[in-house]
Amino acid sequence: xxxxxxxxxxxxxxxxxxxxxxxxxxxxxxxxxxxxxxxxxxxxxxxxxxxxxxxxxxxxxxxxxxxxxxxxxxxxxxxxxxxxxxxxxxxxxxxxxxxxxxxxxxxxxxxxxxxxxxxxxxxxxxxxxxxxxxxxxxxxxxxxxxxxxxxxxxxxxxxxxxxxxxxxxxxxxxxxxxxxxxxxxxxxxxxxxxxxxxxxxxxxxxxxxxxxxxxxxxxxxxxxxxxxxxxxxxxxxxxxxxxxxxxxxxxxxxxxxxxxxxxxxxxxxxxxxxxxxxxxxxxxxxxxxxxxxxxxxxxxxxxxxxxxxxxxxxxxxxxxxxxxxxxxxxxxxxx
Numbered sequence: 248x249x250x251x252x253x254x255x256x257x258x259x260x261x262x263x264x265x266x267x268x269x270x271x272x273x274x275x276x277x278x279x280x281x282x283x284x285x286x287x288x289x290x291x292x293x294x295x296x297x298x299x300x301x302x303x304x305x306x307x308x309x310x311x312x313x314x315x316x317x318x319x320x321x322x323x324x325x326x327x328x329x330x331x332x333x334x335x336x337x338x339x340x341x342x343x344x345x346x347x348x349x350x351x352x353x354x355x356x357x358x359x360x361x362x363x364x365x366x367x368x369x370x371x372x373x374x375x376x377x378x379x380x381x382x383x384x385x386x387x388x389x390x391x392x393x394x395x396x397x398x399x400x401x402x403x404x405x406x407x408x409x410x411x412x413x414x415x416x417x418x419x420x421x422x423x424x425x426x427x428x429x430x431x432x433x434x435x436x437x438x439x440x441x442x443x444x445x446x447x448x449x450x451x452x453x454x455x456x457x458x459x460x461x462x463x464x465x466x467x468x469x470x471x472x473x474x475x476x477x478x479x480x481x482x483x484x485x486x487x488x489x490x491x492x493x494x495x496x497x498x499x500x501x502x503x504x505x506x507x508x509x510x511x512x513x514x515x516x517x518x519x520x521x522x523x524x525x526x527x528x529x530x531x532x533x534x535x536x537x538x539x540x541x542x543x544x545x546x547x548x549x550x551x552x553x554x555x556x557x558x559x560x561x562x563x564x565x566x567x568x569x570x571x572x573x574x575x576x577x578x579x580x581x582x
Contacts, residue, residue, distance in 0.1 A: 253279055258275070261543075274516075277307060278568070306330055313333070314573050331488055332488070335490060353525050367380055400432035409510075410442075411439070413440070416442055421449075440461045440463040461480055462479065463482075482507055499532060
């Protein structure tokens with residue numbers, strides 16, 4: 248017999264987190280539990296404002312429809328016919344239910360800097376092995392971002408720095424950033440995610456300044472195929488914005504075949520989905536440090552604890568969580 252539960256969560260977020268033009272004050276999403284044959288699989292469905300095309304209302308409607316079919320033992324179809332956040336969350340729940348998501352997790356992360364390098368030094372000094380950090384750029388003046396990035400490279404000579412511009416720069420502004428990076432430090436930049444407003448401008452930037460780039464938003468465009476090309480080092484896979492586990496694994500395999508790095512990265516999910524992303528990283532990208540250092544933006548964890556986190560852990564009885572009803576199919580109804 249199959250049963251399922253559906254919940255809505257709202258978690259407070261530390262002030263100061265800006266997504267493009269919007270300040271994020273809370274993170275909300277859905278939690279799904281699928282139960283069958285004494286086993287349970289959990290999934291999180293959390294469209295990211297300013298980045299996901301679907302709203303939470305759309306995600307909820309699709310999830311309820313899928314759950315109604317699943318509970319009625321009807322064909323639920325291809326998960327990726329749904330919005331990416333729905334496809335990812337449901338695929339996690341199914342993978343756990345069927346024992347297809349590895350239990351081991353890679354809790355190492357590339358520490359994230361939002362502009363204050365002092366916070367980063369302690370984390371880097373504490374890191375074992377390869378030192379990799381990520382810095383958000385494009386929120387302030389390009390000159391300032393360049394100076395900070397150059398300072399980080401100077402202060403930590405064995406640092407590999409990942410930068411994320413979210414297509415925030417014109418080619419001219421990207422050039423102002425690059426001009427502040429000493430030639431001797433440019434090879435310390437592992438890549439910049441989408442520095443310019445279009446992929447072609449990003450290619451021109453990389454060629455002119457000798458700084459590697461990575462595809463992020465481009466990965467989620469229709470018919471994207473990873474391929475080797477000059478100055479492109481990696482693709483960034485954010486499953487909440489990309490789709491099901493199966494779709495993400497295909498992209499990882501294609502990237503590796505082309506000699507590209509594939510980085511699993513978060514979309515500011517709760518600790519439930521973050522721990523699942525850490526398991527995916529261990530399973531499919533074991534030699535690459537994932538981009539999962541976003542839990543510190545939250546004021547609480549949810550259901551599952553992230554290794555080493557001191558944040559309180561909320562459960563399903565918390566004030567942050569509300570159970571939702573799942574409308575069953577009427578007798579003889581086929582969705």
